[in-house]
Amino acid sequence: MSLNVQAVEKALLTGKWNEELDSSSSDAPVLQIARNVVNGDFTDLKTSPSRDLFTVTQSNHDDLDRPLAEWFNFSRVSTAEDELLRLCCAVSCLHAFIQANWTGPELNIKPLEVLALTPELSELVSEDLLHQKAVAELAYGGEPAYHLARFPIFLQLARLLLDTPFQHCLSAPWWQLRTWRIHEQLLDEPVAVPPAVFSDAAHLLETFATEPDIAGRLLLEQGLLEHYVGHDKSAADYFVRAARATHLEYELTGALGKRTKFQERDVTQLILLAESRVRGDGSDPAQSEDVAPGTSSSPTADTKTEPEANSSIAAASTNVSTPAIPETLALNDDTLLEQTAFTSSSASAPQAAAPGSRLGHIDPASQPALHPLDQSILLALCLNVKNTSPANGLTAEQMAPYVARVVSHPRNWSVHTMALLLRSRLESTRTRTVERSVLQLQALVDQMPTADSTVAERLLYIHEILLPSRWEMERELALRYLTLGVVKSALEIFERLEMWEEAVKCWASIERADKGIAVVRDLLEGRKAEADAVILQGKAISDKRRTAIDAAREAKLWCLLGDLEPDHALEHYTRAWEVSKESSGRAMRSLGGYYFARGKYPEAITCLRRAVAINPLLARSWFVLGCACIRVEDWDGAREAFVRCVTIDDEDGESWNNLASVYLRMGEAGKKVALDDGEEESAAQVENAAQIEGAAKERIPFQNKLLAFRALKQGLKFSYDNWRMWNNYMIVALDVGELSEACRALARVVEERAAKDGAASVDEDVLDKLVDAVTRARAGASEEGAADADQTAMQTAGLDRRVEDLFERTILPRVSSPRIFRARARLLTAQGKYGEALNAYLDAYRAGPAGTMEKGETDVEKWREAVGEVEDIVDVLRNFGPRVEGFNWKLQARSVLRTFMGRTKDFEDEPEWARLVALQEEIKKEE
Known part of the structure; x- marks a missing residue:
C-alpha cells in the first residue's frame, strides 16, 4: 500500500496521530519520523535520513560568509516521500524553535547535532556562528530580530525548507503561514506579509481543509496573522468564519x-x-x-x-483524563x-x-x-x-x-x-x-x-x-512592575533581556537619564557587551560577517542615542542609517520626525517616504508624512498618506479628518487648488474645514466635497467628542445638501462647547440656513398642488422635526442670543405658531442692545442701532399681534417705546429721537 501523504499532513497540522496510518503496509521511514514529530519528539533531526538534508556543501572559511540558503541544496527534484521528509523536517525545526522560546520545556537537541558537517567545517562552524547568522538573516522589513531568541537557526532552517517547491504536499502553504506568524513575533515591529502567504493558504479551503475542524484551524490562523499585523476588520471576518466552520x-x-x-x-x-x-x-x-x-459541585441532571x-x-470521553x-x-x-x-x-x-x-x-x-x-x-x-x-x-x-x-x-x-x-x-x-x-x-x-x-x-x-x-x-511583566512603581525589578528584567530602550526609560523614570545615555554609549563604544557579542570574543570571525551581524541592532542603538541627545540627534540618526546600509526603517522614521519638527518639510517627506517603503504597516509614519505633504501643498501625496493611515487603522479619527481636509483642498483630478487666505494648517489636525471650504468653494468639485463628507462621517464614529471634527462635518454636510446631518452636527458642537463658550458655540449662519431650508420648503409646499405638496412635506418633515428639537432640546436650554431667538421665531412663524413666534421675537429684543440698554448710556452709535431694533419689534407686534387671540399688541408696543425712551432721554437732541416720537403717535392713532 502506498503512503497516504495527505493523512500524514493532516496529522502534522492537527498534532494528533491517526492510528490507521500504522496499520498500513507502508514501511517508509518518513512515517515514523512524522509520528515522532506529532508526539513532540524532534530527535530524528540528528539521524538519517533527516540529517542528510542538512549536509553543508560549503568547504572553506570564506564560503561561510554566504547566506545560509547557499549552504544547503534543498531544491532538488524529489518524490512524494522526499517532499514529506522535507515537510517533517521543516515542522520539526519550527516546533523546536517554538518549544525553546514559547512553550518550554528545555529543548533536547542542539543545532550542531542537526547539521552534517565535514571534519574541516566542524572546526569552523559553531553554534554561536549559526546564531549570529540566523539573527541577521531573520531581520526583515527594516526591523531587527530579537537577538537573544534561543536557537534562531531552527526557524531559519524551517523557512528555507518551506521556500522550496512542493508538488505533492498540499499543506506546505499552511506551514508557511504558521512560520510567518512566528517570524513576525520575532521582530521589533510588525511588517507587511507577502500577499501570496494568504492567497496560497486560502486555496486550501477548497482542496485540503474541507473538514470542519481543519477549516476552522486554517481560518483562525489566518485571522491571527491579520490581527498581528493590524488588519482588524479582516481578522474579525476570519474569526467569525472559523466559528462557523467548527459549528x-x-x-x-x-x-x-x-x-x-x-x-x-x-x-x-x-x-x-x-x-x-x-x-x-x-x-x-x-x-x-x-x-x-x-x-466541587457537579451539574445536576436537570x-x-x-x-x-x-x-x-x-x-466518547470516558477515557479522557484531566x-x-x-x-x-x-x-x-x-x-x-x-x-x-x-x-x-x-x-x-x-x-x-x-x-x-x-x-x-x-x-x-x-x-x-x-x-x-x-x-x-x-x-x-x-x-x-x-x-x-x-x-x-x-x-x-x-x-x-x-x-x-x-x-x-x-x-x-x-x-x-x-x-x-x-x-x-x-x-x-x-x-x-x-x-x-x-x-x-x-x-x-x-x-x-x-x-x-x-x-x-x-x-x-x-x-x-x-x-x-x-x-x-x-517584558510584559516588567512593564506591569513599572505601572506599580517597582522600577528596580523592571530594570533588572529589561537589562537581563537586553531591551535597552525600555531600560533607558526606567533610568529616566527615576531621574537618571544620564545613566541611560551612558549605557547606550558604552554599548556603542564597546565598553559594555551584549550577550551575543560576548560569545563572539576569541572567535575567528571576519570583519565582514561581524558588521552584517551587528548592523541592525547597532542602528537601533544609534537611534536610541539620538532620542536621548536631541542636540546631536541629526548626527546620530544619520549614523544609524549609514550603519544599517540604508535598511533601517527606524532611522528613517527618526530622521523624518526630526525634520518635520523643525519645519523642513521637503526633507521630512523624503525620509518618511523611505521609511514607509521599508515598513508600510506603521500608521504613525504615514500620518506624519501626510501632514508634511499638507504643509508643502502636495495634496495627492497627502491623500495617499492619510488613505494608508485609515486603511491600517480605520478607527483613527484624526486621519479621517485630515483626509477630508485634503479632499476640500483638491481641484479637478488632483490639481492643486490655490487658496486665497494663505492659511496654514496645524501639524496634528486641521481645525476649521469651513474656512478652507469657503475659500475655494467655487473650485472644489462636488465629488471631492462628497468624499470629504464621507471621510468625516467615518472619523466621527471614533472621535465622537471632538467638536472641531463635528464643526467641519457640519459645514461640509451643509454644502453637499445633507441638512439633517448638519443639524445633528450643530447639536453636537453646542453640547461640547456651550458650557465653556456660551452663545459662541452656535454657528448662527448655519442655524439660519437650516431654518431657511425649512421655511422655504413649507412656503414651496403651500404654492404647489396637493400631490406635490404632500411629497414636499414628506421630504422636509424629518428636517423640520430635527431643527425644532435642535432649538428645544439642545440650544435654548444651554445658550441664547438675539439671532438665535429670531431664527427660532422664523421657524415658529413658518409653522403657524404666531403666539410663540411673537414671544421669540420679544425675547430677541430683550437680549439685544435695545433691551439691555441702561440709563446713562453715552455711545450714540449703539443707541442708533437700538432705535432700529425698537422700530423692528414694533413692526413685528403690528404684523403678528392681531393674529394672536387675546393679545393686546398696542399696549405691548407702547410699553416697549415708553421704556426705551425713558432709559435714553440723554439722546433727545439726536435726529433719530423724532422717529421714536412719530412711532408713538402712529400707535395712538391706530387705537
Missing part, C-alpha cells in the same frame, strides 16, 4: 447573578453562552470536566435539555467573588438567552465544557473586541465573559495559559485585582521551563492562539 454556537447576553460576597439581590450580569458541537472522536469534554476550577447529546459526549494545566491563582479578595455566581435556571425557564436563541437550553450557572479549538476561537474573538472597541472600561467588560468562559473549563495547557494571560491583562487596571494580575503573570513566566505537561500537549494548539514568546511575556 461553534456562542452568544453574548445577560443573566442574573452576583459578583460580590455581600450582594443580596441578583442583578443582570454579562455572560457568554457557548456550546461546541459533538465530535465523537474522543476529543469531546467529559461530564466531569464541566466544573470550574476550584469548585440542567441540560439534550441528554442524548450529553450522553454521547460522556461516552490535562495538566498552568497554576490558576485564586483572587482571595474580601469582597469580590472568585467568579460571577450566576443563578441556576432550568430548561423550562431559561433566563440568559434571548427569545429564539439556539442556546436557550444552557444553564448559565453550569455551562458545558468547550472543545479546545472552540476555546481558541473565543479567545480570538476576545482579541477582536479589543481591536474594534475604544480603550475604556466597557471594552474590558465585553472581553471578560469570553475569557471567563474559557478559564472555567481547562482543556489544554497552552490554551489555558493564553486565557490566564488575557485575564491578567484585563485585571491589571482594577485595584482589587491588580495583585492577582501581577502574580498570575509571574506564575506564567515561571512555568515555561517546567515539565508539568508534555511537549505534544503544549504544541497541540499553539498555532491557534496568540501566545507571546518567553521574552515578550517577561
Whole structure:
C-alpha cells in the first residue's frame, strides 16, 4: 500500500496521530519520523535520513560568509516521500524553535547535532556562528530580530525548507503561514506579509481543509496573522468564519447573578453562552470536566435539555483524563467573588438567552465544557473586541465573559495559559485585582521551563492562539512592575533581556537619564557587551560577517542615542542609517520626525517616504508624512498618506479628518487648488474645514466635497467628542445638501462647547440656513398642488422635526442670543405658531442692545442701532399681534417705546429721537 501523504499532513497540522496510518503496509521511514514529530519528539533531526538534508556543501572559511540558503541544496527534484521528509523536517525545526522560546520545556537537541558537517567545517562552524547568522538573516522589513531568541537557526532552517517547491504536499502553504506568524513575533515591529502567504493558504479551503475542524484551524490562523499585523476588520471576518466552520454556537447576553460576597439581590450580569458541537472522536469534554476550577459541585441532571447529546459526549470521553494545566491563582479578595455566581435556571425557564436563541437550553450557572479549538476561537474573538472597541472600561467588560468562559473549563495547557494571560491583562487596571494580575503573570513566566505537561500537549494548539514568546511575556511583566512603581525589578528584567530602550526609560523614570545615555554609549563604544557579542570574543570571525551581524541592532542603538541627545540627534540618526546600509526603517522614521519638527518639510517627506517603503504597516509614519505633504501643498501625496493611515487603522479619527481636509483642498483630478487666505494648517489636525471650504468653494468639485463628507462621517464614529471634527462635518454636510446631518452636527458642537463658550458655540449662519431650508420648503409646499405638496412635506418633515428639537432640546436650554431667538421665531412663524413666534421675537429684543440698554448710556452709535431694533419689534407686534387671540399688541408696543425712551432721554437732541416720537403717535392713532 502506498503512503497516504495527505493523512500524514493532516496529522502534522492537527498534532494528533491517526492510528490507521500504522496499520498500513507502508514501511517508509518518513512515517515514523512524522509520528515522532506529532508526539513532540524532534530527535530524528540528528539521524538519517533527516540529517542528510542538512549536509553543508560549503568547504572553506570564506564560503561561510554566504547566506545560509547557499549552504544547503534543498531544491532538488524529489518524490512524494522526499517532499514529506522535507515537510517533517521543516515542522520539526519550527516546533523546536517554538518549544525553546514559547512553550518550554528545555529543548533536547542542539543545532550542531542537526547539521552534517565535514571534519574541516566542524572546526569552523559553531553554534554561536549559526546564531549570529540566523539573527541577521531573520531581520526583515527594516526591523531587527530579537537577538537573544534561543536557537534562531531552527526557524531559519524551517523557512528555507518551506521556500522550496512542493508538488505533492498540499499543506506546505499552511506551514508557511504558521512560520510567518512566528517570524513576525520575532521582530521589533510588525511588517507587511507577502500577499501570496494568504492567497496560497486560502486555496486550501477548497482542496485540503474541507473538514470542519481543519477549516476552522486554517481560518483562525489566518485571522491571527491579520490581527498581528493590524488588519482588524479582516481578522474579525476570519474569526467569525472559523466559528462557523467548527459549528461553534456562542452568544453574548445577560443573566442574573452576583459578583460580590455581600450582594443580596441578583442583578443582570454579562455572560457568554457557548456550546461546541459533538465530535465523537474522543476529543469531546467529559461530564466531569464541566466544573470550574476550584469548585466541587457537579451539574445536576436537570440542567441540560439534550441528554442524548450529553450522553454521547460522556461516552466518547470516558477515557479522557484531566490535562495538566498552568497554576490558576485564586483572587482571595474580601469582597469580590472568585467568579460571577450566576443563578441556576432550568430548561423550562431559561433566563440568559434571548427569545429564539439556539442556546436557550444552557444553564448559565453550569455551562458545558468547550472543545479546545472552540476555546481558541473565543479567545480570538476576545482579541477582536479589543481591536474594534475604544480603550475604556466597557471594552474590558465585553472581553471578560469570553475569557471567563474559557478559564472555567481547562482543556489544554497552552490554551489555558493564553486565557490566564488575557485575564491578567484585563485585571491589571482594577485595584482589587491588580495583585492577582501581577502574580498570575509571574506564575506564567515561571512555568515555561517546567515539565508539568508534555511537549505534544503544549504544541497541540499553539498555532491557534496568540501566545507571546518567553521574552515578550517577561517584558510584559516588567512593564506591569513599572505601572506599580517597582522600577528596580523592571530594570533588572529589561537589562537581563537586553531591551535597552525600555531600560533607558526606567533610568529616566527615576531621574537618571544620564545613566541611560551612558549605557547606550558604552554599548556603542564597546565598553559594555551584549550577550551575543560576548560569545563572539576569541572567535575567528571576519570583519565582514561581524558588521552584517551587528548592523541592525547597532542602528537601533544609534537611534536610541539620538532620542536621548536631541542636540546631536541629526548626527546620530544619520549614523544609524549609514550603519544599517540604508535598511533601517527606524532611522528613517527618526530622521523624518526630526525634520518635520523643525519645519523642513521637503526633507521630512523624503525620509518618511523611505521609511514607509521599508515598513508600510506603521500608521504613525504615514500620518506624519501626510501632514508634511499638507504643509508643502502636495495634496495627492497627502491623500495617499492619510488613505494608508485609515486603511491600517480605520478607527483613527484624526486621519479621517485630515483626509477630508485634503479632499476640500483638491481641484479637478488632483490639481492643486490655490487658496486665497494663505492659511496654514496645524501639524496634528486641521481645525476649521469651513474656512478652507469657503475659500475655494467655487473650485472644489462636488465629488471631492462628497468624499470629504464621507471621510468625516467615518472619523466621527471614533472621535465622537471632538467638536472641531463635528464643526467641519457640519459645514461640509451643509454644502453637499445633507441638512439633517448638519443639524445633528450643530447639536453636537453646542453640547461640547456651550458650557465653556456660551452663545459662541452656535454657528448662527448655519442655524439660519437650516431654518431657511425649512421655511422655504413649507412656503414651496403651500404654492404647489396637493400631490406635490404632500411629497414636499414628506421630504422636509424629518428636517423640520430635527431643527425644532435642535432649538428645544439642545440650544435654548444651554445658550441664547438675539439671532438665535429670531431664527427660532422664523421657524415658529413658518409653522403657524404666531403666539410663540411673537414671544421669540420679544425675547430677541430683550437680549439685544435695545433691551439691555441702561440709563446713562453715552455711545450714540449703539443707541442708533437700538432705535432700529425698537422700530423692528414694533413692526413685528403690528404684523403678528392681531393674529394672536387675546393679545393686546398696542399696549405691548407702547410699553416697549415708553421704556426705551425713558432709559435714553440723554439722546433727545439726536435726529433719530423724532422717529421714536412719530412711532408713538402712529400707535395712538391706530387705537
